[in-house]
Amino acid sequence: MAVKDYSIRVVGREYIVTKSNRTVFRVKCKHYGKNGCGWRVTASYKPHLECWQLITVMPDHRCIPDDVSLGHRNLDVNMIANLLKEFVKRSPAYELENVERAVKIEFGFDISYSKAWDGLKRAIEDFYGTWESSVQELPTYMETLQNVDRTHLYEKYKHVMLIAATIDANHHVLPLAFAIVDTDCTESWLWFLQLVSRYIVQDRYHTCLISDRHVGITSAVERIPAFHPPHGRHRFCLRHVCSNFNQYVKDVRLKDMCWRAGTSIDLLEFNETIAAIQLLNQAAYDWLNRIDKSKWAIAYDEGWRHGILTTNLSECINGVLKWARRLPITALVQLTYDRVVLFFVKRLHDA
Structure with missing residues (x-):
């Protein structure tokens, strides 16, 4: 490393390795023998000293430097x-x-x-660590992490991080649960939301789950009583509804009217906006009419949303953890855990 550092930082010359084993390391200038350049270095490993020792260091370079503007070959x-x-x-x-x-x-x-x-x-x-070693270590690692959870109470593989979050009494985003699954499918969401229901919602009433209209989520929610009357409700993210609507109608004006209808607290205003959409585009009206109004319109919500229209809560957490997505899975889990703990500690001090 010292020879490499010297060649790159000090003299800007490239060298080639002529011999390298456990006892001898020998390099010479790339242009050795040309223009009188005789620069070479030989080092030998001394077992009794447990270190490498320079044996030969020949004179400074006399060759003309190459054009290394596009990179130095020894900068590996x-x-x-x-x-x-x-x-x-x-x-x-x-x-x-x-x-x-x-x-x-x-x-x-x-x-x-x-x-x-x-x-x-x-x-x-x-x-x-690597992705391969990380996946192999995951079962043992997760057992350890579960113990930590009891004590203290998201490149290569296409895993998905599932997130649940809420708003606390101080109107701060509060992360509730994370899971890393193989695919974003009904089975994954069913498993995740069942655990959320069992350990977080428990026997509480008046729980409102807000999500996008992903078929995996909607199919899973249908099988979990905690998010159905009389226990709770399932609502859709209004931003996603409007986005899906715009993909269908391809009309920004109609999309804005959809948002206006969804955010209206007055039933008369909602009906007037929907009627205006019908006059402009019957197919657009039919598309919206196929969605249960209580799931996307405030006017039909009956107070379950508490004014929360979108899934920005979870996406806020997702944005905070964005930096960890490229990591191997065990590192991602550990850093997610550590970051959330730091947030809880900060909130405690700020309270």
Whole structure:
């Protein structure tokens, strides 16, 4: 590493390795023998000292430097990864564009996109582990994490993080539950929401679940009594309803009218807006009419939403955890847990 650092930072020359094993390491200038350049270095490992010792260090380079504006061949993935370790430790979501900038500042050379990507990937794997090892360790890890939960009371694989959140009495977003599943399907949502019902909702009444109209969610909710009368209700995110509506009608004006209808607290105003939509586009009116009005319109809500129109709560949590998505699964679980604990501690101090 010292030879590599010297060649990159100090002299800006490239070298080639002529011999490398457990006892001898020998390198020479890429242009050794040309223009009188005889730069070479030999090091030998000394077992009794448990270190490497320089044996031969020949004169300074006499060759003409190459044009290395497009990168230094000895500036390899390992060296880039070593540079990036502290960056990914502080921010797992460290961006690729920052890699190229950091390398340029530190070493003075540009690197290719592929080398930047490989270096960032190596740094993440060195610090957080690989996806393969992470998945293999998950069963044991989760057993440990469950114990931690009892004590204290989200690249490669396409897992999905499911999130449940609410609003506390101080109108702050309160995360309730997270789960990492293989696919975003009915079975996954049924399992997740059953656990939410069992351990969070319990026997409470007047619970309102707000979600988008994903078929996996709606199918799962149909099988969970906690979100049906008389215990609770299931409502749709109005923003998603309007977005789905606009995908169908492809008319921003009608989309705005849909939002106006959904946010209206007056039944007469709601009916007038819906009638105006029908006059403009019968198919659009029919599309909205197929959705239970109580699930998306405040005028028919009967107070279950408590003024919450969208799923922005969960998406707010999702945004906070965005930085962890690229990590191996066990690192993602641990960092999610740690970040949520920090939020709870901060809220306690601010209370």
